Amino acid sequence: MKKYEIEIIVCCSTGCISLGGQEIYDELVRCIKEYNLDTNVKVKPTGCHGFCQTGPRLLINPEGVLYVYLKKSDVKTIVEQHLIGGKIVEKLTYKDPVTKKTVQKRDDINFYKHQVSITTNNCGKINPEDINDYLAVGGYESLKKVLTMEPEQVIQEIKTSRLRGKGGAGFPTGLKWSFLAQETSTPKYLICNGDEGDPGAFMDRTIMESDPQSIVEGMIIGAYATGATSGFVYVRAEKPLAASRIAIAIEQARKHGYLGSNILNSGLNFDIQVRKGAGAFVCGEETALMSSILGNRGSPRPRPPYPAKSGLWGKPTNINNVKTWATIPKIIDMSAENYAKIGTADSSGTAILCLSGNINNAGLIEIPMGTTIRTVVYDIGGGCPNGKKFKAIQIGGPSGGCIPEQYLDVKMIDTQIDFKSITTLGAIMGSGGLIVLDESTCLVDMAHYFIKFTQNESCGKCVPCRIGTRKMLHILDKIIMGQGSYEDLDELESLAYTIKNASLCGLGQTAPNPIISTLKYFRDEYEAHIKGICPALVCKNLITYHISAEMCVGCGICAKNCSVNAITGELKKTFQIDTNLCIKCGLCFSACPKNAIYKKTGGK
Amino acid sequence: MHSKTITEILVPFPRDEPSALIPVLQAVQSEYGYLSENNIYAISDHLNVPSSKIYGVTTFYAQFRLKPLGRHVINLCQGTACHVKGSEKLIPVFEQELKCKAGETTKDGKFTFNLVACLGACALSPVVNIDSDFYGNIKIADIKKILRKYD
Ligand SMILES: Cc1cc2nc3c(=O)[nH]c(=O)nc-3n(C[C@H](O)[C@H](O)[C@H](O)COP(=O)(O)O)c2cc1C
Ligand code: SF4
Ligand code: SF4
Numbered sequence A: 001m002k003k004y005e006i007e008i009i010v011c012c013s014t015g016c017i018s019l020g021g022q023e024i025y026d027e028l029v030r031c032i033k034e035y036n037l038d039t040n041v042k043v044k045p046t047g048c049h050g051f052c053q054t055g056p057r058l059l060i061n062p063e064g065v066l067y068v069y070l071k072k073s074d075v076k077t078i079v080e081q082h083l084i085g086g087k088i089v090e091k092l093t094y095k096d097p098v099t100k101k102t103v104q105k106r107d108d109i110n111f112y113k114h115q116v117s118i119t120t121n122n123c124g125k126i127n128p129e130d131i132n133d134y135l136a137v138g139g140y141e142s143l144k145k146v147l148t149m150e151p152e153q154v155i156q157e158i159k160t161s162r163l164r165g166k167g168g169a170g171f172p173t174g175l176k177w178s179f180l181a182q183e184t185s186t187p188k189y190l191i192c193n194g195d196e197g198d199p200g201a202f203m204d205r206t207i208m209e210s211d212p213q214s215i216v217e218g219m220i221i222g223a224y225a226t227g228a229t230s231g232f233v234y235v236r237a238e239k240p241l242a243a244s245r246i247a248i249a250i251e252q253a254r255k256h257g258y259l260g261s262n263i264l265n266s267g268l269n270f271d272i273q274v275r276k277g278a279g280a281f282v283c284g285e286e287t288a289l290m291s292s293i294l295g296n297r298g299s300p301r302p303r304p305p306y307p308a309k310s311g312l313w314g315k316p317t318n319i320n321n322v323k324t325w326a327t328i329p330k331i332i333d334m335s336a337e338n339y340a341k342i343g344t345a346d347s348s349g350t351a352i353l354c355l356s357g358n359i360n361n362a363g364l365i366e367i368p369m370g371t372t373i374r375t376v377v378y379d380i381g382g383g384c385p386n387g388k389k390f391k392a393i394q395i396g397g398p399s400g401g402c403i404p405e406q407y408l409d410v411k412m413i414d415t416q417i418d419f420k421s422i423t424t425l426g427a428i429m430g431s432g433g434l435i436v437l438d439e440s441t442c443l444v445d446m447a448h449y450f451i452k453f454t455q456n457e458s459c460g461k462c463v464p465c466r467i468g469t470r471k472m473l474h475i476l477d478k479i480i481m482g483q484g485s486y487e488d489l490d491e492l493e494s495l496a497y498t499i500k501n502a503s504l505c506g507l508g509q510t511a512p513n514p515i516i517s518t519l520k521y522f523r524d525e526y527e528a529h530i531k532g533i534c535p536a537l538v539c540k541n542l543i544t545y546h547i548s549a550e551m552c553v554g555c556g557i558c559a560k561n562c563s564v565n566a567i568t569g570e571l572k573k574t575f576q577i578d579t580n581l582c583i584k585c586g587l588c589f590s591a592c593p594k595n596a597i598y599k600k601t602g603g604k
Numbered sequence B: 001m002h003s004k005t006i007t008e009i010l011v012p013f014p015r016d017e018p019s020a021l022i023p024v025l026q027a028v029q030s031e032y033g034y035l036s037e038n039n040i041y042a043i044s045d046h047l048n049v050p051s052s053k054i055y056g057v058t059t060f061y062a063q064f065r066l067k068p069l070g071r072h073v074i075n076l077c078q079g080t081a082c083h084v085k086g087s088e089k090l091i092p093v094f095e096q097e098l099k100c101k102a103g104e105t106t107k108d109g110k111f112t113f114n115l116v117a118c119l120g121a122c123a124l125s126p127v128v129n130i131d132s133d134f135y136g137n138i139k140i141a142d143i144k145k146i147l148r149k150y151d
């Protein structure tokens, strides 16, 4: 293969593309041609580099210089000054929002420093639409190694690694595979669960977009170990780029003889199809997902029987998450012992999380199990932006909970994001969405948000979940309107435990978690709402908008933005809001150039 | 007009194979933008699945539509990360610009405006997607400009 002196990597994943990344890539290709640099410089489109917040971005290797927040016109500057002139374009490099210092090299950026890359190691390094790129970094070597082992040895290797499923429940993967391997009925199926319906999580989408071959290789290894002959990748239609890249990967793997019959002359027969999910949170649950693949409504059913006994078409089936499958080739490559050395005694390896919300450095991260939440929020995430105070971190989406500051600072200074300690804290790690909440977030509003979500997504099959979440939502509706009572809080709590214990599937069993954790750690906020006060100034019914006479310059911009004509005034004089007409849309608040509009709660 | 007839869309799918229902519905919807009553009968006949069951499936999944869509589909994210970043405040801005409510189609049939839960670009919240284009970190002031790109 041709060796280039310089390789420029441009992220072409959903995040960067949404900020104009495709334009950057096209412009770079054009400029490289224009300046006749194409014999020396290779431009490579890749998947996500993790730090999506700084997109669109490009990385110049082997120097490792990173340019961020790019606009089309910046590309020419970089080509002329850096590639031709040999000078780093300082103003386009990364500026740390905390230290305010510029950092030229990717590897020196705090966001990356505390991470380890195992599962996501290829993401942002290879072209996800070209299997040759995957092969060049050692792709399919793990499969070749596995084919020299006995299937039982492969399962033992996964057991030794202590890998747990990364889809939320944390079930030991080696053990799960051994259940399928034991079954005698055929055919056997494998499923890759890429539904990822948790609002606020994008790890699986990112891996499917950035390193789809690892998932395919992981599934082939799984097929060899368990005797499965057919596989499905279930991915949401709302994630079109992920769906198309995984389909491309499957097709290329088939062309290269890694899928189909008699794979690499080993006698192994296995093939994979993509099934596009149609948008229902409950379809991430394994029995609902299988019902969906069979063309039915995605309703869960009681277990047992577990999928290993009765899955697709009633046949033995094994289902694992995207991240779990993508980790398999890495474990074989680095050896199970070495993987098990990472992390803690209970949770081995790494956690793949996505960090978003009120945080300086948002993106996808991979950290050793056992890292403290503090490291994630402050060392990697750089804390909350605009000098706002940290309030809580929401972990695990609609099935998870909110962890307050005291567990970062005092008691739980080494609160670990591993399965055990998060469970005792009252929040499950779930699939790995982390949303940082600063002081401007209302925790009652967050609880209301999640219950509204789960209520809407409840499949309706069982009563505790269908009716119970409705009742909880009704109480929360009252509370955020300032019409709640102390008895309502007690009823909320008792409903929460009933739903948790009596629901059929994990959706209902975990739906009350956001309520339980906020009632536990932020009860004072609920009580304030009962008194008609929303301390964070979020809940519409408890706030009013006003214009400060001192700060208003009388520009009238607020009045132009008000759809109900609640704002009146004369130019250059103080404007006024008629609180009876105001529908509290907040548009004027965001529009005022002088920040003269403020909110009040509880009549104060 | 549509480049493929319903029969042409159905041909590649095996007859009497109920498990192909969701992929078939997706294929038909991607051609016609929605699932008409006549097309549902055609699917029912091809796969040997009762039309009542097809109705049950289409109403279960958020993706399927029984009514025609606008020429462009706007999905404004209301997922958790976007919610925390104030995506709710963008709803009235879109409604005002489009002169239609969330979940509806504009009178001229140009846009359908939907609210969805997470588009998977949470690091760039708030996020909106129009057809296959994604826009991250959107601010109120950007909305007019974004909408103007579509005709
Ligand atoms: C309501 C609900 C939603 C779920 N969503 C997902 C999902 O989006 N992705 C996923 O991998 N697992 C999801 N799960 C967990 C799956 O049922 C299953 O445990 C998992 O896919 C197993 O893979 P693992 O062993 O590799 O973790 C969900 C479970 C429930 C109850
Ligand atoms: S717990 Fe909820 S989502 Fe699960 S089966 Fe019952 S109603 Fe359906
Ligand atoms: S909050 Fe909305 S309705 Fe109220 S005054 Fe401001 S723009 Fe008008």
Ligand code: FES
Pocket: A011, A012, A013, A014, A015, A016, A017, A047, A048, A049, A050, A051, A052, A053, A055
């Ligand atoms: S999408 Fe480009 S860095 Fe994540």
Ligand code: FES
Pocket: A199, A200, A201, B077, B078, B079, B080, B081, B082, B083, B117, B118, B119, B120, B121, B122, B125, B126, B127
């Ligand atoms: S929450 Fe809006 S993109 Fe994920």
